[in-house]
Amino acid sequence: MKKPTETVLRSLNCVSFRNLQDTHIEWCAGLNVISGDNGHGKTNLLEACFFLAMGRSFRTARVDALPRRGSSSFSLGGEVSHRQVSHRLGVKAGRGLRERTLDGCQSDLGRTLGVLACLVFAAPRLALFRGGPDDRRRFLDRGIVGGKPFMVETYRDHLRALRQKNRLLKQARQARPVAALRDQLAAFNDQLAGTAATIRREREDYVKRLGKVLARDEGPAELVPGRRPEISYQPHPTLEEGMTGSREQLMAAYEERAEDEIRRGHALVGPQRDDLSIHQDGAEMSRFASAGQQRATLIALKMSKMLVHKEMTGSYPLLLVDDVDAELDAHRTRRALHLLSGPYQVLVASASAEAWAGDRRVVRHLRVRDGIISRFS
Ligand SMILES: Nc1ncnc2c1ncn2[C@@H]1O[C@H](COP(=O)(O)OP(=O)(O)OP(=O)(O)O)[C@@H](O)[C@H]1O
Numbered sequence: 001m002k003k004p005t006e007t008v009l010r011s012l013n014c015v016s017f018r019n020l021q022d023t024h025i026e027w028c029a030g031l032n033v034i035s036g037d038n039g040h041g042k043t044n045l046l047e048a049c050f051f052l053a054m055g056r057s058f059r060t061a062r063v064d065a066l067p068r069r070g071s072s073s074f075s076l077g078g079e080v081s082h083r084q085v086s087h088r089l090g091v092k093a094g095r096g097l098r099e100r101t102l103d104g105c106q107s108d109l110g111r112t113l114g115v116l117a118c119l120v121f122a123a124p125r126l127a128l129f130r131g132g133p134d135d136r137r138r139f140l141d142r143g144i145v146g147g148k149p150f151m152v153e154t155y156r157d158h159l160r161a162l163r164q165k166n167r168l169l170k171q172a173r174q175a176r177p178v179a180a181l182r183d184q185l186a187a188f189n190d191q192l193a194g195t196a197a198t199i200r201r202e203r204e205d206y207v208k209r210l211g212k213v214l215a216r217d218e219g220p221a222e223l224v225p226g227r228r229p230e231i232s233y234q235p236h237p238t239l240e241e242g243m244t245g246s247r248e249q250l251m252a253a254y255e256e257r258a259e260d261e262i263r264r265g266h267a268l269v270g271p272q273r274d275d276l277s278i279h280q281d282g283a284e285m286s287r288f289a290s291a292g293q294q295r296a297t298l299i300a301l302k303m304s305k306m307l308v309h310k311e312m313t314g315s316y317p318l319l320l321v322d323d324v325d326a327e328l329d330a331h332r333t334r335r336a337l338h339l340l341s342g343p344y345q346v347l348v349a350s351a352s353a354e355a356w357a358g359d360r361r362v363v364r365h366l367r368v369r370d371g372i373i374s375r376f377s
């Protein structure tokens, strides 16, 4: 018997979102399927659930693309059961508007993430391999914040201080002599070394956890053709062997590069330059792996994220699965869906209703047609 899920999105209210007709939907614990022909609103429905949980879309950074054409804003609401306690989440957004509520009171992402976190498996853009280090840092940081929502503050503080430091360095570059700015620079470095040490420790721990899940037999890494992929964290600045990356050690590393930073006019050291290496058989997968190997690795890494989230918080995130079958061969699709139907809540969008007919794992099957959602029968 599967153990009951500890976090369940029980319902979704949707007003003026994309092409979806205003609606109230009840979801179940376990595997929920949304089927419908191309272009009818399946991904939009997953996107609405994701936005409710995470305060952003998984397919666009432009919030003004989300209100129904002709509307300037949209609102979403939902009831969540988290460790047997019910909560109400709400969000209203549009151009220049973003309001978030938890149980009727104004709230922020740090708080609501503790109630409902969400992980999406969508047709991968492969930015993790083809993008820059910032894409890989985002992959880590989102996982860390999902498991430890209070880290939102640390990242925010770090970014704020880094922006101020960069502004100062730019001034220093333009207006020599710089003696007067040195003290201010030291103060920023002092502040940054503290947040950098925390970010570094959390990233190191997170990569270690992901690595352990990837190394498991019969775990997510089985999806990947060839040798099992491995990951390693590449922090910046690199320190001599034996150093732990403590605040003091980082401060010393920052000071060592201070002159270079003044000369170049921007920050050269810190976690904003960290990277993640994903390799297979000793070779960097971004350079050597096939597109299929990269896609399968991405799905394996996401699944590992889900298991690590459970390890960190005691609950699984809500899983949204969009078109995984479009990316993998039949054998791997079966294996992925098997791994995805565990003791957690999953919403799967699929263009093929028949593929799910008679599947006994499915507890709810909805159909979307022209943005109208109904029971599949
Ligand atoms: N802001 C909006 N207002 C109204 N309609 C929109 C808006 N944004 C997107 N749409 C429409 O929503 C429709 C459904 O999009 P969606 O991506 O959900 O389809 P889908 O069912 O997932 O299709 P596929 O099977 O091809 O992935 C599209 O036809 C699109 O034109």
Ligand SMILES: [Mg+2]
Pocket (backbone or CB within 6 Å): 042, 043, 044, 322, 323, 349
């Ligand atoms: Mg779609």
